Amino acid sequence: MEWFAAPEQWLSRLIMQRALAGVYVVAFVSAALQFRALLGSRGITPVPAFVRLVPFRAAPSLFHWRYSDRLFAAVAWSGAALAAAVAAGAADAVPLWASMLMWAVLWLLYLSIVNVGQVWYGYGWESLLLEAGFLAVFLGNAETAPPVLVLVLLRWLLFRVEFGAGLIKWRGDRCWRELTCLYYHHETQPMPGPFSRHFHRLPARLHRAEVAANHVTQLLVPFALFLPQPVAGTAAALMVVTQLWLVASGNFAWLNWLTIVLALSALDTTPVTAPRTYGGTPVWYAVLVCAVTALVAVLSYRPVRNLLSRRQQMNRSFDSLHLVNTYGAFGSVTRVRHEIVIEGTDDTEPPGPETVWREYEFKGKPGDVRRRPPQFAPYHLRLDWQMWFAALSPASARGWLGLFLLRLLRNDAPTLRLLRGNPFPDEPPAYVRALLYRYRFTTREERRETGAWWHRTLVRELIPPFGASASEGPVRP
Incomplete structure (x- = not known):
């Protein structure tokens, strides 16, 4: 034949x-x-x-x-x-x-x-x-x-x-x-x-x-x-x-x-x-x-x-x-980059202006402005990708984003392994929250002066602080 x-x-x-x-x-x-x-x-x-x-x-x-x-x-x-x-x-x-x-x-x-x-x-x-x-x-x-x-x-x-x-x-x-x-x-x-x-x-x-x-x-x-x-x-x-x-x-x-x-x-x-x-x-x-x-x-x-x-x-x-x-991708292109930043605090008092917050770093998605974006493809960081979609449309993430934060309140080991590090290695945080930032790449001058890869500006609080006492209730962005 x-x-x-x-x-x-x-x-x-x-x-x-x-x-x-x-x-x-x-x-x-x-x-x-x-x-x-x-x-x-x-x-x-x-x-x-x-x-x-x-x-x-x-x-x-x-x-x-x-x-x-x-x-x-x-x-x-x-x-x-x-x-x-x-x-x-x-x-x-x-x-x-x-x-x-x-x-x-x-x-x-x-x-x-x-x-x-x-x-x-x-x-x-x-x-x-x-x-x-x-x-x-x-x-x-x-x-x-x-x-x-x-x-x-x-x-x-x-x-x-x-x-x-x-x-x-x-x-x-x-x-x-x-x-x-x-x-x-x-x-x-x-x-x-x-x-x-x-x-x-x-x-x-x-x-x-x-x-x-x-x-x-x-x-x-x-x-x-x-x-x-x-x-x-x-x-x-x-x-x-x-x-x-x-x-x-x-x-x-x-x-x-x-x-x-x-x-x-x-x-x-x-x-x-x-x-x-x-x-x-x-x-x-x-x-x-x-x-x-x-x-x-x-x-x-x-x-x-x-x-x-x-x-x-x-x-x-x-x-x-x-x-x-x-198949197909990027039928529309985003003009502005938004990122969700997750923070926690071990301060047991109700959060206020003096509360010290510590940021959770992800393995791939932008967070720390001084960190160069890493190469990880062809490996797929699934949580990081979903965080990008959540920043585009917080309402679409209601089914899982709040549950993710609840696991951070418990220092859930499998969840923490998806992150770059845990800012609370000894005890779980007392409260967590989610903030929405606008990110952009730094200019050549900004990069030379600050060493930062990104510049970010706070847009709003996406999920207000909540603690373990609220961990059984719904958390919605």
Whole structure:
């Protein structure tokens, strides 16, 4: 079946599979290290309470049959170990059926986590990892030639990621059409990185050039993915360069890295490698690949309709298995950066003007103005990301922000492990509060004089001080 196989793509498939397994490692480790405070039995949004309210068909997960913190940890760490083995080549050292089973187990384990992850897992890169991971099940291993149909499906996924992001920008905030969005975005993006301030300080003409290049890469280049080589490979290479630029300018978990992984599957490696010789393709495997291709084609109807709609939605899953999704980000750009700063005091007297407050520092999000924004992507700091959304819309955080503060009043160990440090290591604070600040990057002169990366101005008190005596009552921003 010569039409079925693309033996010349063996190297790009190999690199793509190993890199995808690496992304799985990061995702599973992120889940293992953060779940107790967020989703555990005593977490802010416990899985047991969620599965009692949401039926299995709406959110398929192994945890519908049984949940315990120990089981969740076993799922996450087992997924990380299996992904590490696949990244090291284990899936190429076993028969085809066993290789497919490995990839299927990775997909099933991560699906089980995402579908009970609630607000902490409501990001486009979760669905993107699941969709890419599902296709990887059928990509074959070292004993089979790369199947053309699955390679096309990977390009179709990459097309939707890039083109969807381009459309949502063009249809959304007018600053994208005016080429001015990057006057603000590097400063107001969810999680700035070590170089974000430098990107923000670039001349305006370079910001406009960045936006124009983004439009070309996301609205025009994706169509070249379906042209013959070397055109398709060149288009993929341009996408890789664009994504590396985004990696340097901010922290977007594994979104950019996973997009690069998808682009690797379309690179033209024939100039540096020769096609490998493979045996015949098993009939059962060919039938399965054809069936999956037909399934993806059918499920693509709603994502395509969304792409063509003037009311295009971002990062939407149309089925509970996250098989074919729609993607996009930053249809609107925030002009002003707000941050929620959490403070506590060990003063047992009711808070007043003389009360001394100590600030809780987060691992990634801006807090201390003298601290340079850290690099943590592709790792995903889920609490930090949600704090950015809470600052944009405090009302949307009512379901979890108050519960988070209550845990600080108890010096809850799993919750404190999500933070950079605990200003109250011996005894819990007597009171906590939340303040809303406006942040901006310092100018060159301010940075030289003060050593600060940020300048901040108090906007208002978001959550008034409350103590342990109020810890059983609701706390609303």
